[in-house]
Amino acid sequence: MPATRRLFFAIDVPENIQQQLVDWRALHFAADTGRPVTAANLHMTLAFLGEVSAQKQQALSALAERIQQPGFTLTLDDAGHWPRSRVVWLGPKSTPRGLLQLASMLRSQAARSGCAQIPQPFHPHITLYRQTCHSVRLPPPGFRWQWQVNEFVLYESLFERGRTRYRPLARWPLGQSS
Ligand code: 2AM
Numbered sequence: 001m002p003a004t005r006r007l008f009f010a011i012d013v014p015e016n017i018q019q020q021l022v023d024w025r026a027l028h029f030a031a032d033t034g035r036p037v038t039a040a041n042l043h044m045t046l047a048f049l050g051e052v053s054a055q056k057q058q059a060l061s062a063l064a065e066r067i068q069q070p071g072f073t074l075t076l077d078d079a080g081h082w083p084r085s086r087v088v089w090l091g092p093k094s095t096p097r098g099l100l101q102l103a104s105m106l107r108s109q110a111a112r113s114g115c116a117q118i119p120q121p122f123h124p125h126i127t128l129y130r131q132t133c134h135s136v137r138l139p140p141p142g143f144r145w146q147w148q149v150n151e152f153v154l155y156e157s158l159f160e161r162g163r164t165r166y167r168p169l170a171r172w173p174l175g176q177s178s
Pocket of ligand 1: 008043044045048087116117119126127157
């Protein structure tokens, strides 16, 4: 077992929506936009933990287990390009309160446990492309995907045979939506 693992808490994207996003992306972005994130790797990071020991992973999992938060509806109706980090993303125009609360709890638990510096503020997004070209033409508004988020996930980020893969390690349910 490795001494540390690269971990993050996230919300995953339902499989049918992963496929819809990939199909829509192929239609609306130029081929040279950047490196597309594979369908199975699409996710929304809640808290990035960085390299974490098994002991710290256990402690953070025990804290995650105790979180009692309602689920929420997530709508993806906004897109943008961050030239500095060279990513194109999808996200909500309006962030659900449940998402903000969940991310804020996980991020403060991570910070108190001495995990990697958590950037402030939280910008909920799903990365669609990495290593983007300088100028990206974004699709016209009017797109929208929506689903009910009922759980959050602890992922390990692996780099194997030249590819990044995210492996789910644990899942925790959210309560009934308020
Ligand atoms: P990104 O999609 O905006 O690049 C796994 O690497 C996930 O953790 C990705 O969603 C990535 O966000 C996020 N991540 C990676 N390194 C990070 C860092 N140093 N700070 C915050 N988030 C990071």
